[in-house]
Amino acid sequence: MSTIEIRNLHKTYKGKRRNQVRALTDLNLTVEQGEVFGFLGPNGAGKSTTIKILTGQIAPTKGLALINGVPVTNPSARSSLGYLPENPAFYQFLTAEEYLFFVGRIQQMDASAIRAAAQRVLGLLELDHAARRPIKGYSKGMVQRLGLAQALLHDPDLLIFDEPMSGLDPVGRALVKKIIKQLKQEGKTVFFSTHITTDVEEVCDRVAVLVNGRLQALEAVDTLLQKGIEGYRIFGRMPGAEASQRLVSPSELKTTLENLLQTDFQVERIEPVRQNLEDFFLATIKDSPNADR
Numbered sequence: 001m002s003t004i005e006i007r008n009l010h011k012t013y014k015g016k017r018r019n020q021v022r023a024l025t026d027l028n029l030t031v032e033q034g035e036v037f038g039f040l041g042p043n044g045a046g047k048s049t050t051i052k053i054l055t056g057q058i059a060p061t062k063g064l065a066l067i068n069g070v071p072v073t074n075p076s077a078r079s080s081l082g083y084l085p086e087n088p089a090f091y092q093f094l095t096a097e098e099y100l101f102f103v104g105r106i107q108q109m110d111a112s113a114i115r116a117a118a119q120r121v122l123g124l125l126e127l128d129h130a131a132r133r134p135i136k137g138y139s140k141g142m143v144q145r146l147g148l149a150q151a152l153l154h155d156p157d158l159l160i161f162d163e164p165m166s167g168l169d170p171v172g173r174a175l176v177k178k179i180i181k182q183l184k185q186e187g188k189t190v191f192f193s194t195h196i197t198t199d200v201e202e203v204c205d206r207v208a209v210l211v212n213g214r215l216q217a218l219e220a221v222d223t224l225l226q227k228g229i230e231g232y233r234i235f236g237r238m239p240g241a242e243a244s245q246r247l248v249s250p251s252e253l254k255t256t257l258e259n260l261l262q263t264d265f266q267v268e269r270i271e272p273v274r275q276n277l278e279d280f281f282l283a284t285i286k287d288s289p290n291a292d293r
């Protein structure tokens with residue numbers, strides 16, 4: 001059974017004066033246990049809409065979403081779910097410690113479990129120094145990190161993060177990526193939306209690209225990077241000579257190496273020259289027939 005299953009999902013928002021917005025059209029995808037899954041798409045692609053459906057906040061117009069086989073309309077689907085919304089907002093007058101206590105109570109944790117878990121997540125998100133300060137004095141990055149802390153508090157098996165790196169500086173982004181990798185090592189499933197391709201490239205097993213509410217691509221990140229290989233750079237030197245390098249196409253690699261082995265050229269290393277995920281993402285959006293952002 002898949003951890004997340006999305007079947008033929010459609011969502012149309014009804015605007016004023018019959019202005020309808022079609023946010024999702026026939027979306028199908030599954031996320032398996034232990035996967036880190038990147039949900040990539042430009043602004044307005046339908047990422048938050050999908051996440052709001054998965055977390056039971058809005059209903060789809062048509063189709064079905066399941067968590068561990070349970071329809072998301074059933075609250076028990078969310079029993080082991082940690083969720084970070086796109087723009088987390090908190091009671092400004094509470095301290096982080098107080099807020100986490102409030103969240104822990106909602107998760108039906110007892111006081112001593114909340115205290116231990118709060119200490120753990122505040123440490124993980126590097127907020128321990130500010131734990132007793134009112135949230136109103138927090139920077140944007142601290143608010144985002146508190147959003148992640150509350151999602152992790154009850155140690156859920158599935159994490160759904162809507163743009164987890166949003167508003168974070170490079171140090172904060174690196175910290176969140178490290179946490180996502182740790183979650184994977186613990187066997188957790190992570191589904192997160194973003195429009196930043198490097199975040200996906202560094203931490204995700206698979207990526208789905210959504211454009212104007214339609215799934216345009218769904219691939220393993222490794223496969224994508226492998227597919228994007230445009231050539232190889234061979235580094236080496238002739239005895240006593242300066243180091244040199246040459247660029248060959250994938251089809252030329254074998255013969256070039258065979259020819260080099262007939263000479264005294266010493267091959268020092270071979271590096272693939274490839275498109276990155278950003279190139280793939282931009283090409284996917286460009287090729288999309290309905291890219292009218």
Ligand SMILES: Nc1ncnc2c1ncn2[C@@H]1O[C@H](COP(=O)(O)OP(=O)(O)OP(=O)(O)O)[C@@H](O)[C@H]1O
Nearest residue numbers: 013015021023041042043044045046047048049050
């Ligand atoms: N409550 C709503 N009422 C009407 N239209 C909406 C509503 N929420 C979202 N939309 C529209 O649905 C489409 C998808 O929006 P959504 O927020 O899901 O995209 P997104 O991929 O999360 O975008 P972003 O990266 O900018 O957050 C957009 O055209 C948006 O304007």
